[in-house]
Amino acid sequence: MPTRGVMNTSLFEMETAAPPSRDILGTGTAVLAGFALDAEEELLSSLKDVIERSPLRNMVTPSGFRMSVAMSNCGSLGWVTDRTGYRYDVIDPEANRPWPAMPTAFRHLAISAAEEAGFSNFIPDTCLINRYEPGARLSLHQDKNERDFTQPIVSVSLGLPATFLFGGLERGDKTQRIQVIHGDVLVWGGSARLRYHGIAPLKDGEHPRIGRVRYNLTFRNAS
DNA sequence: GAGTCACA
DNA sequence: GGGA
Numbered sequence: 001m002p003t004r005g006v007m008n009t010s011l012f013e014m015e016t017a018a019p020p021s022r023d024i025l026g027t028g029t030a031v032l033a034g035f036a037l038d039a040e041e042e043l044l045s046s047l048k049d050v051i052e053r054s055p056l057r058n059m060v061t062p063s064g065f066r067m068s069v070a071m072s073n074c075g076s077l078g079w080v081t082d083r084t085g086y087r088y089d090v091i092d093p094e095a096n097r098p099w100p101a102m103p104t105a106f107r108h109l110a111i112s113a114a115e116e117a118g119f120s121n122f123i124p125d126t127c128l129i130n131r132y133e134p135g136a137r138l139s140l141h142q143d144k145n146e147r148d149f150t151q152p153i154v155s156v157s158l159g160l161p162a163t164f165l166f167g168g169l170e171r172g173d174k175t176q177r178i179q180v181i182h183g184d185v186l187v188w189g190g191s192a193r194l195r196y197h198g199i200a201p202l203k204d205g206e207h208p209r210i211g212r213v214r215y216n217l218t219f220r221n222a223s
Numbered sequence: 224g225a226g227t228c229a230c231a
Numbered sequence: 232g233g234g235a
Contacts, residue, residue, distance in 0.1 A: 065226050081225065130225095141225045171224085172234080198225080200232095224235105231232085 032178065032186055039109060040183070040209075044158075046103035047129070047215065050074045053100045054092045056131050062086070068136040069199075075102040075126040077222045079145065086145050088126065088222045102127055109185070110154045110219035117187035119152040124219040132162065132214040134204035140167055140175065140196045143220065151221035152189025158182055158217070159210030160202060167196035182207060 056070035059081045073079060077088040078099040092099050106127055114122035130138070143153055155164075157180040164186065167175040173196065180186065188195065199216075206212050 059225085061224080061226060063224070063226065065224090067225065069225080071225095079225090086225070138225060139227090143225090175233090228235090230234090 032180070032184055039105065042103075042105040043109065043156075044209075046105050047158075047217075050100045050103065051129065054078075054095050056129065057094055067138075068132075069138055070131040070133075070136075072099075072129045073126060074100045074106065074129070075124065077126040079126065079128045079222070088145055106217065106219070109156065110217075113154050113156075113185045113187050114152050114189075114219075117152065117189075119187065119189050122152055122154070122219075123221050124154070126220050126222045128218040128220070130216040130218065132160070132199065132202040132216070134160075134202050134212065136199075137201040138199040140165060140171060140198040142194050142196055143218075144194060146220055146222045148221055148223075149193045150189075152187055152193065154219040155186040156217040156219075157184040157186075158215040159207045160205045160212070160214040162202055162214050162216075163200035165196075165198040165200060167198075169194055169196070171196055182210065 051072050054072045054074070056072045058066050058070050060066055060083060061081055062083060062085050064083060073092070077090055078092060080087060080089050080093060090098060102124065107124060110124045111122055159182055161179060161181045164178040164180045165175045166178055167173050177200070202214055204212070
């Protein structure tokens with residue numbers, strides 16, 4: 001099984017002494033893995049490039065609340081919210097042009113992670129970039145603006161640690177709390193694809209490489 | 224309700 | 232931290 005956290009070994013090394021990945025639900029539909037240190041440099045420089053072209057912004061929910069998480073996207077589509085609702089848009093409504101292309105390092109990481117988790121035909125066409133500053137949160141929700149729920153979700157954690165809330169298929173279901181750290185990759189799909197999930201308010205701290213912030217990259221097939 | 228709030 |  002894959003390892004978690006940043007490993008100075010090959011991508012998704014399968015035979016190390018580091019803490020093993022967890023089959024989060026015990027059903028093989030959600031796993032926690034990690035990426036290799038040699039992939040980190042390119043990942044971070046690509047992230048910088050993307051958010052220079054499509055800056056992070058705090059979007060507004062349909063009910064008019066400003067989200068505490070700042071977001072951007074790359075890929076052929078991007079997830080956006082405003083007073084009219086949630087949707088995927090080919091245009092960055094703030095920059096008024098298409099979202100930046102998905103960097104190769106992003107795509108390869110997402111496909112590798114999905115494959116490692118047992119989803120061998122993942123075609124990510126969008127990556128939502130979330131920036132959490134201390135106190136920022138993402139309340140329990142389902143990812144259901146996509147069309148093909150047979151395609152999994154791949155979530156990459158960078159920077160400060162966070163508590164990932166993993167619920168059930170109904171809002172009221174019991175949630176489990178999963179600590180995610182820099183380098184963790186969560187993959188879920190199949191019968192877990194529509195499970196509620198979220199992020200608890202981010203605890204303040206300082207990450208040696210990323211600073212006082214957490215980034216999350218969420219890969220999906222939206223079309 | 225991808226949020227906020229009161230209450231525990 | 233869980234529920235309305």
